[in-house]
Amino acid sequence: MASLLDGVKGMMTDAIVNKVAGMVGIESKMATSAIKMFLPAVIGGLINKGSTETGAGGLLDIFKNGGFGDDNIKDIGGVLADKSKSDSWLETGSDLLENIFGNKQSGILDGLLGSTGLKKAGGSMLLKFLAPIVVNKLAGMVFKNGWGAKKLSSYLGEQKSSIAGVPGLSGILGFADSAKAAVGSATSAATAAVNTASKNIKEPASGGGGWWKWLLPLLIGAGLIWYLTKDGCNGANASTGDGDKVEMTDGSDDASAGSTEISGGPTANDDGSSSVATDGSTGDASAAMNVDYSTAKIGEDGSITDASGNVIHAAGSYALDADGNLINDAGNILLKAAAIPASFLEMIKGYLGKYAGVRLSLDDDGNLVDASGKIIYKKGEFTQKNGFYYDSAGNKLGRIWAKIVKAVTDAADKTMDAMKGLFTDLITKKEGAESSYSLSNIEWKKENNRITNFSKAEVEGLAAAMKATDNGKVVVNVYTNDGADDKENMKLSKARAEVVHDMLVALGVPDGRISFKGMGTGDNKVDISSK
Numbered sequence: 442m443a444s445l446l447d448g449v450k451g452m453m454t455d456a457i458v459n460k461v462a463g464m465v466g467i468e469s470k471m472a473t474s475a476i477k478m479f480l481p482a483v484i485g486g487l488i489n490k491g492s493t494e495t496g497a498g499g500l501l502d503i504f505k506n507g508g509f510g511d512d513n514i515k516d517i518g519g520v521l522a523d524k525s526k527s528d529s530w531l532e533t534g535s536d537l538l539e540n541i542f543g544n545k546q547s548g549i550l551d552g553l554l555g556s557t558g559l560k561k562a563g564g565s566m567l568l569k570f571l572a573p574i575v576v577n578k579l580a581g582m583v584f585k586n587g588w589g590a591k592k593l594s595s596y597l598g599e600q601k602s603s604i605a606g607v608p609g610l611s612g613i614l615g616f617a618d619s620a621k622a623a624v625g626s627a628t629s630a631a632t633a634a635v636n637t638a639s640k641n642i643k644e645p646a647s648g649g650g651g652w653w654k655w656l657l658p659l660l661i662g663a664g665l666i667w668y669l670t671k672d673g674c675n676g677a678n679a680s681t682g683d684g685d686k687v688e689m690t691d692g693s694d695d696a697s698a699g700s701t702e703i704s705g706g707p708t709a710n711d712d713g714s715s716s717v718a719t720d721g722s723t724g725d726a727s728a729a730m731n732v733d734y735s736t737a738k739i740g741e742d743g744s745i746t747d748a749s750g751n752v753i754h755a756a757g758s759y760a761l762d763a764d765g766n767l768i769n770d771a772g773n774i775l776l777k778a779a780a781i782p783a784s785f786l787e788m789i790k791g792y793l794g795k796y797a798g799v800r801l802s803l804d805d806d807g808n809l810v811d812a813s814g815k816i817i818y819k820k821g822e823f824t825q826k827n828g829f830y831y832d833s834a835g836n837k838l839g840r841i842w843a844k845i846v847k848a849v850t851d852a853a854d855k856t857m858d859a860m861k862g863l864f865t866d867l868i869t870k871k872e873g874a875e876s877s878y879s880l881s882n883i884e885w886k887k888e889n890n891r892i893t894n895f896s897k898a899e900v901e902g903l904a905a906a907m908k909a910t911d912n913g914k915v916v917v918n919v920y921t922n923d924g925a926d927d928k929e930n931m932k933l934s935k936a937r938a939e940v941v942h943d944m945l946v947a948l949g950v951p952d953g954r955i956s957f958k959g960m961g962t963g964d965n966k967v968d969i970s971s972k
Contacts, residue, residue, distance in 0.1 A: 446603045449480055449578050452517065455751040460521040461570060463884065463894040465563045468769075469752055472567070475557040479568055481604035482553055483575045485614040486541040488597045488604075497594035503540060504580035507533075511581030514574055522886070522893045534569030537576055552613035562856070735782040739792045741922055742965050756964065760840055761789060761798040763812070794829060794837035801830055801839045809838070827920065827964045828879075860902025861909070867971050868906055868913035877918075877970035880941075885965075887923050890936045892944070903969060904948035907955075914954045914972040917941045920963030927962050935959030941967055 453476055455469075462472035491497040503509070520526045538546055554564045583593060604610060736748040743756030754767075754775060762768045765778035767789070781789075790797040800812045807820035809830060823838060824831050830838040866874035884894035907915070919938040924930035938957035946952050956972065 443582075444603045445484055445575070445579055445582070445600050446481060448582075449484075449575050452514065452574060452578075453480075455749065457517055457521070459752050460518065460894065461567065463755075464521060464527065464570070465559075465566050466881075466896060466898075467559065467563055468754060468758065468775075471558065475553075475559055475564070475567055476571065478553055478557055478607060478610070479564075479571050480575065481607045481610055482549065482614065483541070483568070483572050484600060485604055485610060486538075486549070487575065487579065488601055489614065490541055491594050491597040494590045494594050497597065498590040499540075500579075501583065501590055501593065503537075504576070504583060509573075509577050509580035510584055511577065513577045514581075517574065524892070530573055531566065531569045534572040537572040538568060541572070549613055552609070734776065734780070734785045737785055737788075739788050743792060760800075761793060763798055763800075765798060794839040796839035799839055801841070827966075857898045857902045857905065860899050861905040862902075864903045864906035864969070865910060867969070868910050868915060870913075870971055877968050880967040880969065883941075883965075883967050885921075885923070885937060890933065890940055892940060900944065901948065904945055904950050907945070907950040912954075914956065916970050916972050917945075917955065917957040918960050918968040918970060919957070919966075920960045920968075921965050922962055923965065924962075930963075931959055931961040933959070934961055937967075 458472050458476065459469050461476075462469045465472060467475075487500065491500050520530050542549055550561065550564055550568060553559075553568070554561060557564065559567070582588070582596075586592075588596065733748065737753060738746050738748075740746055740756075744752045745754040745759065746752055754769075758769055759775060760768055762774075765781070765786075766774045767776040767778075767781060768774055796811070796817065799817075801809055801817070802812075804810045804814065804816070808816045809818040809820075809823050810816050818830075818832065818838070822833055824833075825841060828841050830841060832838055863874075863878065865871075867876065867878060870876070880899050881896050883892065883896075885891065886893050903915075907913075917938045919934040919941065921930050921934045921937065924933050935957075936959070938959050942955050942957040945955055960968075
């Protein structure tokens, strides 16, 4: 019978994962890693729920009453591209998780977060997104094959082996420890074999069966060893050659997903996640994701993509530190210097500018200085444009590392309340507050300028701040390079600025307090500035 996990994993294309990452506010590589843990967790919850015919019958009622089935998962990309559809999808996911996990949901989510490094808000959203996919897939199989409660319960029981190889999942879901279960099963089988054999052995007439008392444990031990080492036992092979290397398979056809080779344990990454080094050169998350940086490119918008065009690191989310490591704006290492191919490093430096590995900033006199405070260019000898410093000849010097940049890119720490506070300071022009803010995660459909992705926390925080203050106005400034030339870019930027304006008005912001302006050619971004 087909594996439910394999069927659902096949739907997680690079394009879908990238969109999900944008929705949650994390990088694609972290989303990929989390999905590998979260999908089996949802399946495990269904296994627990349907472990009895009564429980399976309850699932059948959910499938029928909720209209679940294959038709609902034919256009996941379309769901992600439509705000109203994605909101409805997440609400459905929330209801499903309540049914599947009940009052254990919070504890299970906490356990999953500890294994992925996600924040709770992002992890909760990801789990809500995945639950309807798994349920619709399973419901489709049920209706296609005409399964009743008994068959569904049996099928779900068979799926336990497909998720058994996911580290730590058994404990999170409350499954019995797989190793203990295997030993217990083996011991029972061996004992049964010995008991059967003992029926044919006559105990000596004298001596009280003394020799049998010490022979029986030996026979049980021998039977246990035979059971654990015989071919095909539970689909696992134990290698005793080196003592610290175990290969486990989960029974799936995908060798890369179903086989995990652990040698000495996982590597702790600088960003708090853990992964297994796969190339022998580094133990960071990027290496574990098998990204080939020798073929990676930097797009016109500044995003780092793989050879297929999938976004690895979004524009504005990375830099080089003084040691040459590729880092995010929180300072966490994305790729260690030793693992960066020379050709790719040159591309990074070319995009980031002459001082790519220097955290440039302005001193109190407006001079451009490095991290130690040394003046690189005096005030008036450089300009600022589209998030970068340039010299008078137009050569890119390096990124603008203002306080606001870190607030924008550190998506994990953003909440609606935090963004409301930030925008309140901006609107009221509080002393020390920034005068502009670049919205993150804004993505557009080029053909009709519809927003396909945005940070809900930022937009709702801005709207809340505007409604909470009696006065103060903001301007929506939009830049784009999606057009064929400057003229088209100006037209596009004006149209997109109006879309953002309309979205804020729809959220209850007084129309007269928001103006909008198309800024023409520039890195795709939406700036909110006080007026």
